[in-house]
Amino acid sequence: MSVAQNLHVDDSRHAALSIATMPPPVGGLSREDYRNAMARLGAAVNIITTDGPGGRAGFTASAVSSVTDTPPTLLVCLNRSASVYPAFRDNQALCVNTLGPGHQHLSNLFGGKTPMAQRFAACDWKTAASGAPILAQAAVSFDCRVTSRTCIGTHEVLFCQVLAVELGAGTGSLVYFDRRYHEIGVSG
Numbered sequence: 001m002s003v004a005q006n007l008h009v010d011d012s013r014h015a016a017l018s019i020a021t022m023p024p025p026v027g028g029l030s031r032e033d034y035r036n037a038m039a040r041l042g043a044a045v046n047i048i049t050t051d052g053p054g055g056r057a058g059f060t061a062s063a064v065s066s067v068t069d070t071p072p073t074l075l076v077c078l079n080r081s082a083s084v085y086p087a088f089r090d091n092q093a094l095c096v097n098t099l100g101p102g103h104q105h106l107s108n109l110f111g112g113k114t115p116m117a118q119r120f121a122a123c124d125w126k127t128a129a130s131g132a133p134i135l136a137q138a139a140v141s142f143d144c145r146v147t148s149r150t151c152i153g154t155h156e157v158l159f160c161q162v163l164a165v166e167l168g169a170g171t172g173s174l175v176y177f178d179r180r181y182h183e184i185g186v187s188g
């Protein structure tokens with residue numbers, strides 16, 4: 001059987017399977033090998049917030065990237081099995097709040113199974129022009145409107161136009177690398 005025929009057979013099988021039971025692609029890398037490799041990429045840690053018809057919600061994300069400056073656009077990858085997914089699906093307002101040194105507890109709070117009210121009670125918030133919550137202590141906040149969405153495997157990629165930015169007082173950054181937090185750019 002040709003490669004093309006193989007792909008066709010696999011595509012039709014995938015259509016009938018749920019995400020949870022979907023096998024890795026033919027000749028593909030295991031999820032474990034992929035994650036072990038990804039653990040070597042350091043990434044900023046962010047709390048992504050939203051509010052609107054779908055309700056207020058927030059989660060920790062390292063899968064955030066700049067897409068283009070014309071128009072200013074970033075992307076956020078959200079696992080569709082997360083409890084926050086319905087809120088982000090139903091709202092267009094989104095704020096990327098980038099964490100700084102000493103914010104490990106906030107990352108763990110928004111990255112765990114904690115009820116939403118408890119997550120938001122732990123810190124101070126303002127409301128952005130979009131309507132999304134801005135974390136008062138953030139190193140930088142990007143107030144956004146979601147302009148496009150694409151589902152890839154388990155995740156939804158949200159493309160977000162940046163409406164405004166707010167720079168925090170600190171200059172350091174909290175980075176997630178090798179499955180641990182690292183503080184960089186801390187002076188003194």
Ligand SMILES: NC(=O)c1ccc[n+]([C@@H]2O[C@H](COP(=O)([O-])OP(=O)(O)OC[C@H]3O[C@@H](n4cnc5c(N)ncnc54)[C@H](O)[C@@H]3O)[C@@H](O)[C@H]2O)c1
Pocket residue numbers: 034035036038039062063077079154179180
């Ligand atoms: N993109 C993501 O969805 C993502 C990223 C980082 C962490 N996490 C969550 O935090 C937990 C702990 O992460 P860890 O780094 O300590 O160990 P890990 O071994 O679970 O993950 C290692 C790296 O793989 C990537 N990764 C993990 N889960 C992923 C997923 N479902 N989809 C795409 N990429 C993924 C991330 O880059 C992560 O830093 C993960 O199990 C996951 O639930 C998710």
Ligand SMILES: Cc1cc2c(cc1C)N(C[C@H](O)[C@H](O)[C@H](O)COP(=O)(O)O)c1[nH]c(=O)[nH]c(=O)c1N2
Pocket residue numbers: 045058059060061062063064077078079081082083084107108110111112113114176
């Ligand atoms: C450092 C770090 C980084 C990430 C995460 C966690 C942590 C600790 N999580 C997981 C995400 O925060 C977590 O699934 C939800 O907050 C908890 O989901 P529930 O609301 O309990 O379903 C996560 N999830 C996601 O969909 N995209 C991402 O980029 C990341 N990145």
